[in-house]
Amino acid sequence: MPSVSLDPEQSPLLHHASSTEPEQISKSSAATLPPAILPIAYSKTILVCLLVLAVSVPLSNAACFLQPLEPGETDGCRDADGELHKFGSSWRDADCNDCTCDEIGMNCCSSYVTPVDYDTEKCESIFNQEACTYKVVEKDDHSKECPVHSWVG
Structure with a gap:
């Protein structure tokens, strides 16, 4: 097993962390990160990007289709x-x-979002073909809108 040196003079991270001069630490840490920290910072950045992607993909599931060009x-x-x-x-x-x-052809995607999380016992969704939008209203009184907690599309 390789030996690990814990000598502050040989390790930039330990030297940085063990310094007794607070001004020197704050100045150097504000300017650049120690080399040992950079891979961790990059890993966290990549992790955050993947998390954002994972959250946004389910939110953007518009129905799309491609119709290839007809021959000729x-x-x-x-x-x-x-x-x-x-x-x-x-x-x-x-x-x-x-x-x-x-x-390549004709590419089409739905232009509207569909309500999926609302009180279906009390409310109904109505599609406006001219505006290409849904409105969720009370079944007994269409002048009263219902809260929608989630939309897809």
């Missing part, structure tokens, strides 16, 4: 109604999907 189509993408959309164009279709057209 060179002018753009044809939607479900047969309308031609030029390459580089974007539009909202009748089903509230936001779509784009490029040389």
Whole structure:
């Protein structure tokens, strides 16, 4: 087993931590981290980034689909109604999907969020096709909105 030196003069971390001069510690720690601390700082940064990613992925689960170009189509993408959309164009279709057209095909994603956590005994969700939004209201009185705790899409 290799021996480990605990001599403050040989270890920058121990030397830094064992210094009896408070001003020297605060000045040097404010300017840079000791080399032994850097891998820990990078690891924590990566961990925080992964945590943010893990939390945000479930919050962004919009329904998307890609419709590849039809063979021989060179002018753009044809939607479900047969309308031609030029390459580089974007539009909202009748089903509230936001779509784009490029040389690969037509890519569409739902433009709205759907309520999933509300009192379903007392309330109901109503979809407004013109605004592409849901509203959650009391079943007995549609003028009263209900609280929604979670949305998806």
